[in-house]
Amino acid sequence: MTRPSVPFSPAVAAASLSGQSDAEWAKAAAPYVGCAFLGGIALDSRSRDAARGMRKRDREEFLPDDPIEFIRTQLEALEDVPIRAGINVRSSAVEPIQEAAVACASAGAILEVNAHCxxxxxxxxxxxxxxxxxxxxxxxxxxxxxxxxxxxxxxxRTEVDGVDLPETARQVAAAGVDVVHVDAMDSEPVVGAVVDTLEAGTDATVGRRPVVVANNGVRDRETVREYLGYGADAVSVGRPSDDPEVLSRVREAVVKWFENGTAD
Structure with a gap:
């Protein structure tokens, strides 16, 4: 099985933080990462109502008047920035997912379905x-x-009761997903199980499986080495994604891993 080509370089992403991850945040992270997932963005009326409810208890949420236009404007702001943009979206209906995907496709961005919140x-x-x-x-x-x-x-995310995450990954791969972005929570070995299941379920004649990006607690050489050792193709940084020191350490470790097979 050929290791899949990660759709950004270096193989480090900044992960979306609800209501905080916008184009300015992505620009600040750009010297250190190959991709930044903006969002999450509530697309339809029901998810927007839910986001308003979350705001009432002091959570940050993006609630522009027109979420699709907001996506386009954010992507336009990153046109000249050397980074692959992604847009993390939530919707209770399928039609807005399609609209957001069209906007992403036209800008060369990644559309990320939020099955995580x-x-x-x-x-x-x-x-x-x-x-x-x-x-x-x-x-x-x-x-x-x-x-x-x-x-x-x-x-x-891992640790969802009643969910076989490797099997879910296999099914979304069959549906056409390009990237499985795994928040490992406190179950890091599940990343390896997801990779193994995807490799086992990929037709050898196709020769590629979805890219696996590992998230949660990525801070330094040790965490990079752990996740890439489980077979992840890339890592993402969540809460410290606005900390240049953390991003620099992670970038250096990832580059060394793919050059030498180790983060040392």
Whole structure:
């Protein structure tokens, strides 16, 4: 099996932080990462209502008047920045996913379906991690987005009761996903299980599987070495994504790994 080509270089991403990750944040991270996932952005009326409810309890959320136009404007602001942009989105309906994917495709950006958010308001309307329990619907989102020609990512998390994450990854791969972005929580070995399942489920004649990006606690050489050792193709940095020292350490470790097979 040929290791898949990561759609950004270096193989480090800045991961979306709800209501905080915009174009200015991505510009600041650009010297250190190959990709920045902006968002999350609530696309439809139900997810936007949920985001308003989350704001009432002091969570940060993007709530522009027109979320699709907001996506276009954010991507335009990054046109001359040497970084691959991604847009992390939440929606309780499939149509806005398609619209957002079209906007991403036209800008060469990655559309990332959020199957990760665990906030009660989002899960109650079928967004976020609730999609991990409704794989058919998650696959529909992926398929519709992929049909636009956009590069498609799914952000997922481990430790969701009743969810076999490697099997979910296999199904979204069959639906056309390009990137599986795994928040490992405190179950880092699951990253290796996801990679193994994707490799086992990939037709040898195709010769590629979805890229696996590992997230959670990525801070330094040791965490980079752990995740890449499990078979991840790239890593992403979440909360410290605005810290140049952390980003610099992670970038250096990733570059060394792919040059030498070790982060040392």
């Amino acid at each position: 665990r906030q009660e308001e989002m899960c109650a309307i079928g967004c976020g991690e609730s999609l991990l329990r409704n794989t058919d619907r998650l696959c529909e989102y992926v398929s519709v987005a992929a049909e636009t020609g956009a590069t498609v990512s799914v952000k997922v």
